[in-house]
Amino acid sequence: MNIHELAVTESILKVVLKHAEASNAQKVVSIDLKVGEMRDFVEEWMQWYFDYLSKGTVAEESKINVTKIPVKFQCKECAENFNADVKEKEIYCPCCESKQVELVSGTEFFIESIGVI
Numbered sequence: 001m002n003i004h005e006l007a008v009t010e011s012i013l014k015v016v017l018k019h020a021e022a023s024n025a026q027k028v029v030s031i032d033l034k035v036g037e038m039r040d041f042v043e044e045w046m047q048w049y050f051d052y053l054s055k056g057t058v059a060e061e062s063k064i065n066v067t068k069i070p071v072k073f074q075c076k077e078c079a080e081n082f083n084a085d086v087k088e089k090e091i092y093c094p095c096c097e098s099k100q101v102e103l104v105s106g107t108e109f110f111i112e113s114i115g116v117i
């Protein structure tokens, strides 16, 4: 069992339970997560850890849906926005070939919505 992954899942469960309590929910049925592609993230373990941690809570058996957010950069020279594969050694602007680029998305990790009944 990976401590980091467990901790991440635990923090999500905390938010979900707080939300369920605040809205007097009987049950949490779904959790929509947005995850940047820079994140080393595997959907399967998230559901697995969640099932494990949520036993006996209102969030038991809820389904986790993950939407990936692509990795995007912006060029500091010409302001071009572009997608990039972070496995590439060097990332440069496809427009002007500058290496002065800035990461603008891809590291996100947040709960977009929580479905309750």
Ligand SMILES: [Zn+2]
Pocket: 075, 076, 077, 078, 079, 080, 093, 094, 095, 096, 097, 098
């Ligand atoms: Zn450029």
